[in-house]
Amino acid sequence: MFKNHVTHSLSSYLHGELSADAAMAVQTHLADCSRCRIALEEVRFGIRLVSTLQQVEAPESIWNEIHSASKMQNAAKHKMHWPDRMLAAGIALAFVLAFNLFLHSHVPNVPARGDLASWEVSSVRGTPRIGRLQLIGTGRLRPGDSLQTNADSEAAVRIADIGQLDLDPNSRIRLISSNSDQHRIALERGKMTARTWAPPRLFVVDTPSSTAVDLGCIYSCEVQRDGSTLLHVTLGLVALDFHGRETIVPAGAFCRTRPDGGVGTPYFDDSSELLQTALNYVDFGKDDVERARQLDIVLREARPRDTLTLWYLIPRLREPLRAATVDRMATLVPRPQTVTRGGVLTLDANMMDLWKAELERVW
Amino acid sequence: MQLCTVTSDFPIDDRTIEACQRGDSEGFRLLFEVYKDRVYSIALYYFNGDEASAHDITQQIFLKLLTHISQFESRSEFSTWLYRMVANACLDRKRTLRRFLSFDGSRVDEIPEARRSIEDKVIQREREASIRLAISGLKPKLRMAILLKHFEELSYDEIAVILGCSKGTVASRLNRGHQILAQKLAHLRGAGSRDGILEE
Numbered sequence: 299m300f301k302n303h304v305t306h307s308l309s310s311y312l313h314g315e316l317s318a319d320a321a322m323a324v325q326t327h328l329a330d331c332s333r334c335r336i337a338l339e340e341v342r343f344g345i346r347l348v349s350t351l352q353q354v355e356a357p358e359s360i361w362n363e364i365h366s367a368s369k370m371q372n373a374a375k376h377k378m379h380w381p382d383r384m385l386a387a388g389i390a391l392a393f394v395l396a397f398n399l400f401l402h403s404h405v406p407n408v409p410a411r412g413d414l415a416s417w418e419v420s421s422v423r424g425t426p427r428i429g430r431l432q433l434i435g436t437g438r439l440r441p442g443d444s445l446q447t448n449a450d451s452e453a454a455v456r457i458a459d460i461g462q463l464d465l466d467p468n469s470r471i472r473l474i475s476s477n478s479d480q481h482r483i484a485l486e487r488g489k490m491t492a493r494t495w496a497p498p499r500l501f502v503v504d505t506p507s508s509t510a511v512d513l514g515c516i517y518s519c520e521v522q523r524d525g526s527t528l529l530h531v532t533l534g535l536v537a538l539d540f541h542g543r544e545t546i547v548p549a550g551a552f553c554r555t556r557p558d559g560g561v562g563t564p565y566f567d568d569s570s571e572l573l574q575t576a577l578n579y580v581d582f583g584k585d586d587v588e589r590a591r592q593l594d595i596v597l598r599e600a601r602p603r604d605t606l607t608l609w610y611l612i613p614r615l616r617e618p619l620r621a622a623t624v625d626r627m628a629t630l631v632p633r634p635q636t637v638t639r640g641g642v643l644t645l646d647a648n649m650m651d652l653w654k655a656e657l658e659r660v661w
Numbered sequence: 662m663q664l665c666t667v668t669s670d671f672p673i674d675d676r677t678i679e680a681c682q683r684g685d686s687e688g689f690r691l692l693f694e695v696y697k698d699r700v701y702s703i704a705l706y707y708f709n710g711d712e713a714s715a716h717d718i719t720q721q722i723f724l725k726l727l728t729h730i731s732q733f734e735s736r737s738e739f740s741t742w743l744y745r746m747v748a749n750a751c752l753d754r755k756r757t758l759r760r761f762l763s764f765d766g767s768r769v770d771e772i773p774e775a776r777r778s779i780e781d782k783v784i785q786r787e788r789e790a791s792i793r794l795a796i797s798g799l800k801p802k803l804r805m806a807i808l809l810k811h812f813e814e815l816s817y818d819e820i821a822v823i824l825g826c827s828k829g830t831v832a833s834r835l836n837r838g839h840q841i842l843a844q845k846l847a848h849l850r851g852a853g854s855r856d857g858i859l860e861e
Contacts, residue, residue, distance in 0.1 A: 306832070308836055309839060341840055353812060516752060
């Protein structure tokens with residue numbers, strides 16, 4: 299009884315999120331366990347504290363400002379009658395044709411109105427380049443264009459209307475495509491940080507060693523000289539794809555990929571340095587004996603939270619390394635009753651998912 | 662700052678969303694009325710009573726809605742989509758504030774409370790300020806989970822979708838968040854209050 303404390307279920311219990319059986323189990327345990335009863339009262343008091351917060355009325359001025367912005371947009375759309383628009387369009391076309399050569403040979407920072415596929419770029423520091431042209435102030439990045447920073451420059455990019463991207467010094471991205479179904483870039487070198495507010499899987503980043511698919515999040519991606527990539531997720535999830543094999547990297551985790559080795563195993567940013575170094579060899583090392591030795595370090599260093607790493611390692615390892623990993627994981631977070639050791643060793647999908655659901659409590 | 666006396670509980674159905682997608686300004690106004698106070702309150706408590714941040718985030722969210730609602734597909738819940746934007750906007754602003762300001766969480770703005778004696782008001786304000794300060798001291802992940810649960814009464818599954826994590830992680834964040842608050846504010850246990858909210 300006392301080995302199975304229910305402290306992790308107390309919030310769910312008080313919010314009515316547990317099944318009838320699970321709630322009954324918690325209740326039964328609480329009847330006999332003073333430690334969990336104390337924890338229950340603590341969580342209950344926390345909930346009561348929060349319940350005193352009252353909803354606050356948003357100032358009416360917010361609506362007025364939104365309304366004004368909306369009116370300005372509509373006015374800009376409908377201001378001119380069609381003969382005027384035709385005349386203006388003719389003049390604009392002549393203007394564009396006359397200045398096209400000038401623009402492409404001098405400054406790239408003139409926005410192309412109506413060019414929905416192009417993205418706004420601003421210089422944050424120094425003079426980044428779009429293609430061969432220097433960016434001063436703001437400019438537009440079009441499909442096929444590269445945006446490049448040197449040691450003294452940084453750039454900020456609006457990812458169409460779904461997010462923002464910051465490009466660090468010594469970095470280069472190329473816009474591949476941008477439409478309502480997908481916005482895709484290639485990160486060729488250096489580091490970028492992306493923040494998106496769009497539905498999942500709309501923003502995609504190709505690197506020399508993998509493809510990062512945004513699932514609604516904030517993350518950074520860094521490509522090194524050898525083409526290897528380091529992904530760090532700050533919020534939400536990112537799916538890393540390599541030849542159809544997908545790894546989901548959660549918030550707080552890193553994942554390394556290499557052109558010759560594919561996607562590595564995700565690990566949390568607060569895991570020990572020893573674990574991270576050893577994991578790098580397990581993922582990409584060639585010598586089997588050394589890999590086994592390094593795996594031993596990973597298993598020794600793993601905390602319950604590092605079962606993220608172990609869970610992803612299991613299908614990537616052969617016997618007897620797989621069994622050692624499964625056994626270590628079971629000591630960190632016990633298997634649910636319906637999950638057997640044999641089932642996990644044969645990678646039974648259902649059992650793997652059931653155990654993962656348990657592990658995610660500590661991730 | 663004004664406390665809400667009326668909660669907007671009009672259901673936002675597919676027809677309202679479709680009307681907004683067609684550019685119907687009445688539909689958008691309805692959407693604004695239903696969600697404005699919730700979005701504002703989440704941002705306000707997230708930033709420890711900073712009205713400027715709450716104002717900016719609310720405006721930013723509804724301007725985005727105005728221009729992006731055509732992208733919304735009704736296969737996912739509208740509120741999930743909306744609150745994911747709110748969560749991202751709060752984190753985004755926090756990063757910006759951290760970069761440019763020293764955000765020490767020491768603001769103690771006041772939420773006025775009518776119809777109480779002066780002493781009661783003072784005590785109530787101090788208590789609310791303590792709770793707000795304690796919430797703003799939580800890690801962003803814990804803080805957002807707690808605010809979404811309290812203001813929206815969302816299920817753990819819904820919060821998981823918004824925050825891009827599992828239901829188990831939501832449970833763990835709420836558990837930890839509430840425990841931390843209880844420990845930080847242990848001095849409020851049994852604190853006298855007419856409504857008895859904090860009385861053990």
